[in-house]
Amino acid sequence: MCLGVPMKIESIDGKRGVGSYSGGEYDIRLDLIEQPKVGEYVMVHAGMALDRLDEDQARQTLEALREFDELSGRVS
């Protein structure tokens, strides 16, 4: 129900900011992000950053899947 794209925060001006994604820069709202920092990634829906994206968690998901054994169907 909700299109979202990951954006990197490029600049911050109070509750407003600019996020970059796929070669473009877009105005975003940061009302829901506690103490946003330039360089962090957020998931943006309808111009609103929903929350931060966590690189460590993403890496853990991907690493577990790289170990994924399709025969047992288990993450080893």
Add this chain to the structure above:
Amino acid sequence: MNFQEEFRNKDITRRLIEGIRNTAQTIRPVKLMEVCGSHTMAICRYGIRQLLPPNLRLLSGPGCPVCVTTGDYVDKAVALARISGVTISTFGDLMKVPGSTSSLDKERAAGARVHVAFSPMEAVELARANSDRRVVFLGIGFETTIPSVAVAIKEAARRGLRNFLVLNGHKIMPPALKALVESGTEIDGFICPGHVSSIIGTRPYEFLAADHGIGCVIAGFEPVDVLQAIHMLLQQVAANKPAVENQYTRLVRPEGNKAGQAVIAEVFEPADVPWRGLGVIPGSGLQIREQYAAHDAERRIEFAHEETIEKAGCICGDILKGIKTPEDCPLFGQHCTPVEPVGPCMVSSEGCCAASYRYLEKPLGKKD
């Protein structure tokens, strides 16, 4: 990190598909429901359904805001669009949804001012730039979208923009899931909406496993996310251990986004609202709090809308419950198509009828 490309890795998707097939061989036939319309879209766009084993079925649930919006909401929006001095501002999703006799698209063709917005904040700016007009933003959507509407209302209040109004049609997801499972379905597991969950967290789903023995996995929208969620649900079925699991850990925290929850609670309060096909569900919607009544279109503008006509033969309601499929509908593909839609499930590009019409009809390699 590229948060999209990494989760579109073909080696990982290939192995997940193998894993799903291998697991499915060891278990009974399984029905999973993707609650969220964006999951339906992702499943269609990536051709995931065709890759699944025959004993695994995916059903599309009530998580497309356009599809569950009742006919009278569209009729109200149409009535407002006809009032001189009113500009409607809406997400493009609602433009072509047929009301009883008209749609916003048709009203625009007839001369109404209808603005397509990317964000509610744009509608606030529109109100600022057009102080002689009343700008009515059509507030539909779930917990993902509601905070941005709440922020827009607060912003308009702060800046004294009394000509910014919202026609409120927001809905919240967990009570609808509760109503769905209590109405008796044969669903073995839910793929739960990742972006709604980024706001509400994982806890509101706990009743599914605890009270109903149905597992669920909160999932992202990339191919790796959807396939991994399906795989996790099959593992739950195989082990007979329904649980609430979070696949989308890079975004969704168990407690959700407190600031998002807070701004919703500040501007809105719970209400019993009707869902198309599901009827009135207690606590499944929101109304604008008294403090912000100045921005509630229904309280600020007196208007009457035409009597809402439910379209005969349309089975969108049963389709949303997972009881029927689009192909069961007598109107599907004949009297109801994306060009001339009858029901909302055909209008919304994420509606399962539109998805079936566009993507699933006679897939390649399965000749009739």
Add this chain to the structure above:
Amino acid sequence: MGKKISLAHGSGGQLTRELVENIFVPKFRNDALSRLSDSAELDFAGGRLFFTTDSFVIKPLEFPGGDIGKLAVCGTVNDLAVAGARPLWISCGLIIEETFDIDRLEQLVSSIAATAAAAGVSVVCGDTKVVERGGADGLFINTAGIGAPLAGYRAGSPRPGDVILVSGTIGDHEAAVFRVREQLGRKLDISSDCAPLNGLVEAMIAAAPSIRVMRDPTRGGVGAVLNELVGGTGCSFNINEEAIPISEEVRGMCELVGFEPIYLANEGKIVCIAPAEAAGELLAAMRAHPLGRNAAIIGQVLADRRERVFMQSPYGGSRIISMPAGTQLPRIC
């Protein structure tokens, strides 16, 4: 209340087709029109000539990569070129709204002249009408064009085993216009691909005279053109989604607003179908031309009688690309 014309009737999709098939073709009834190609192919004085017309309404009139003047020349030149003609002469009819700025008009007419010169065509006749304020949106242009057949080429029908090519990145024109009209994005560098394609077409035909058919995927994009081409062939098309060239910016904008790039209009691209054995030389000739640098083979013609366009996802599944139902609207779902 009778049915009314909606914007979708002009979107190049299914409703446009219904208008053409239900009203225009039966009323005008003649063989040249009934083929519904981009240009009419006519027998004349013992030879053949090609004739086409196109009208241009666009908001805003100026956009990154072009303006309505350049567009009006390219549209007609390209309709002739993809039919296998060398464009020679075009006409230019202007409908101007009262109070339109004359300096701006001069700018746009300069653009018409410059584009015509680049394409090697002459603007040989024209017409000007002014309508009262509100009777038009600034400026509308109609152009018509006449071309001579390119020697050694005749369009034919796609056959199983043929390959499908596109001459470069898709969606640039509509994305660029949408972007400036909606003021989307603080920084988003997308330019219209608007360009006269007759030079590229001549290079393609020189390299591969066996090309079956060419089209310029304007309104409704590559998706609409493929659906038009597949009709009546007794074949189906299989498109490999990953092989379709698209710029990072356009892809990103599409993901953000929920557009399908395959339905976005292009004004400087060619979709073509050619025998597999000609594909290598054809692709090399396209890539050697400045307007075909990003050309790619995007699919094959299948011996599948359903006459459908399938698109293969990178993950193994496929979906149907149907005729677009109308112009796409940005969405949040």
